[in-house]
Amino acid sequence: xxxxxxxxxxxxxxxxxxxxxxxxxxxxxxxxxxxxxxxxxxxxxxxxxxxxxxxxxxxxxxxxxxxxxxxxxxxxxxxxxxxxxxxxxxxxxxxxxxxxxxxxxxxxxxxxxxxxxxxxxxxxxxxxxxxxxxxxxxxxxxxxxxxxxxxxxxxxxxxxxxxxxxxxxxxxxxxxxxxxxxxxxxxxxxxxxxxxxxxxxxxxxxxxxxxxxxxxxxxxxxxxxxxxxxxxxxxxxxxxxxxxxxxxxxxxxxxxxxxxxxxxxxxxxxxxxxxxxxxxxxxxxxxxxxxxxxxxxxxxxxxxxxxxxxxxxxxxxxxxxxxxxxxxxxxxxxxxxxxxxxxxxxxxxxxxxxxxxxxxxxxxxxxxxxxxxxxxxxxxxxxxxxxxxxxxxxxxxxxxxxxxxxxxxxxxxxxxxxxxxxxxxx
Numbered sequence: 257x258x259x260x261x262x263x264x265x266x267x268x269x270x271x272x273x274x275x276x277x278x279x280x281x282x283x284x285x286x287x288x289x290x291x292x293x294x295x296x297x298x299x300x301x302x303x304x305x306x307x308x309x310x311x312x313x314x315x316x317x318x319x320x321x322x323x324x325x326x327x328x329x330x331x332x333x334x335x336x337x338x339x340x341x342x343x344x345x346x347x348x349x350x351x352x353x354x355x356x357x358x359x360x361x362x363x364x365x366x367x368x369x370x371x372x373x374x375x376x377x378x379x380x381x382x383x384x385x386x387x388x389x390x391x392x393x394x395x396x397x398x399x400x401x402x403x404x405x406x407x408x409x410x411x412x413x414x415x416x417x418x419x420x421x422x423x424x425x426x427x428x429x430x431x432x433x434x435x436x437x438x439x440x441x442x443x444x445x446x447x448x449x450x451x452x453x454x455x456x457x458x459x460x461x462x463x464x465x466x467x468x469x470x471x472x473x474x475x476x477x478x479x480x481x482x483x484x485x486x487x488x489x490x491x492x493x494x495x496x497x498x499x500x501x502x503x504x505x506x507x508x509x510x511x512x513x514x515x516x517x518x519x520x521x522x523x524x525x526x527x528x529x530x531x532x533x534x535x536x537x538x539x540x541x542x543x544x545x546x547x548x549x550x551x552x553x554x555x556x557x558x559x560x561x562x563x564x565x566x567x568x569x570x571x572x573x574x575x576x577x578x579x580x581x582x583x584x585x586x587x588x589x590x591x592x593x594x595x596x597x598x599x600x601x602x603x604x605x606x607x608x609x610x611x612x613x614x615x616x617x618x619x620x621x622x623x624x625x626x627x628x629x630x631x632x633x634x635x636x637x638x639x640x641x642x643x644x645x646x647x648x649x650x651x652x653x654x655x656x657x658x659x660x661x662x663x664x665x666x667x668x669x670x671x672x673x674x675x676x677x678x679x680x681x682x
Contacts, residue, residue, distance in 0.1 A: 265292045266657055266667020270523075272341055273514040273669065274479070276322050278368040285321035285370050290514060290669075291345055294361040304356045306344060310337060323373045323515065327459040327478050327604035334459065334478065338519055369513035371421055372481075373457055378414040378509070378607040379595060380453075380485060380501075385585035387614035390626045406535050408542075409586040409594045411611075414485070415506035419607070421513050424676040427648065428507035430491030444678035445488035445504075447631065448646040451612040452559050452622035452654055454581055454668075455483040455511055456588045458606040465599040470544040473589035474551070476602070480521065482512040482557075482654045482671035483609050489625055489645070511607070512654070514669035521666065524658040525550035528587045538590065541597055547589045555581035555668070557613055557656045559622070563641055564649035573653055574637055576627065579613050579620040581656075648677045 267273060267290040275295060279286045288295035298318040301307055307315050314333045317325035326334065344353055382388055385405070392400030404410065427448055433440035459478030462468050468476060485505060492504030528551030537543065557580060560573035586594075591608055612622040621627045624645055628634055631644035646652070656668035 268664035271520045271666045273516045276370040276372045297360045300360045373605045375416045378416040380414045380609040381411040382611040383584045383586040387612040409591045412500045425508045425673045426676045427678040432490045433494045447489035449487045449624045450652045451485040453483040454610045455481045456608045458602045461602040464601040468596040470593040473592040479515040479517045484510040510673040512671040524554045526552045526554045528552040551587035552582040560653040562651040579615040650675045
């Protein structure tokens with residue numbers, strides 16, 4: 257398939273990301289696999305007999321509307337299915353099955369996507385030291401990082417029910433206390449922000465009371481997606497002490513419709529440690545040589561903004577920042593090992609989010625809070641508009657991809673969301 261070899265598509269044969277989409281044939285959600293500018297209908301692939309070499313459990317999982325059943329099958333089944341799909345879609349093998357496969361390839365343009373996974377729990381971490389430092393300087397110039405940051409992955413339990421794919425993000429109301437005011441007021445946020453993040457989906461969990469060792473933590477990750485944890489900074493700053501984020505975060509979190517299997521990212525693994533000399537070594541339950549040698553992922557992450565005026569004048573979205581997942585201080589295996597170290601049980605479909613991913617240089621910040629210094633230094637857009645925080649009708653587009661010489665580009669697709677006016681706004 258020609259589009260699979262197009263570097264711009266980001267969905268080569270080596271990737272094969274999963275999604276859930278609305279089938280026009282029966283009106284139900286089906287699992288799909290991205291290949292170039294098309295997707296392959298997994299449910300129909302089973303119906304035409306091309307999954308017969310898989311065990312019954314995996315075949316049944318491919319006919320499900322979302323990925324949870326496949327996740328429960330375990331890493332060996334994930335890999336077996338992936339190798340079969342690669343074999344079926346290879347150009348040199350396509351002639352044998354062409355008459356069966358071609359009708360099952362659907363252009364991805366204009367398809368309706370669903371959440372690919374039923375998410376039971378969502379944990380958001382704070383794993384980027386550059387983000388933590390930049391934000392800390394805004395509130396605590398003399399002590400940007402709190403004493404525990406370099407000892408453990410900090411996280412909080414988010415709201416799984418408000419995870420969404422695409423569409424509009426309603427500007428939330430909440431309590432806000434402005435500087436110099438004695439009492440808070442209730443109203444729509446004036447400091448709406450995005451957060452550039454990556455989500456790791458738990459494929460297989462652990463029993464309650466049984467921690468996941470750091471050496472085995474990576475085996476529990478099914479795949480990665482882009483994630484935007486929308487934030488109302490003025491609501492958040494008033495409510496977060498002493499128990500952390502609440503209504504300033506829980507109104508919406510966007511995820512990409514695509515889940516890239518971890519096996520597709522193996523060529524882009526990099527050493528995980530960015531710890532400077534003098535930083536404490538992780539405690540033993542967070543330390544593993546194999547994980548440290550290849551615990552990071554060289555994944556480029558971008559944020560684009562499109563305003564209503566830009567769309568009216570046919571201007572392309574403007575890139576606000578570019579970062580990389582390899583800049584995390586804590587890796588996903590370390591997050592999982594810490595999360596379960598007290599015996600907490602994870603289940604298939606749980607989302608483990610990286611927290612805002614920022615880099616060490618200007619232009620690599622993962623949110624407007626950092627870029628505009630809490631609104632004090634608004635950004636200038638090419639058409640003359642300015643932004644301190646997001647305005648109604650602004651669209652945020654997250655993009656992520658891996659590149660390496662000798663390998664095709666592997667994309668995480670896009671994660672989009674558009675700001676809708678607050679309830680009651682004219």
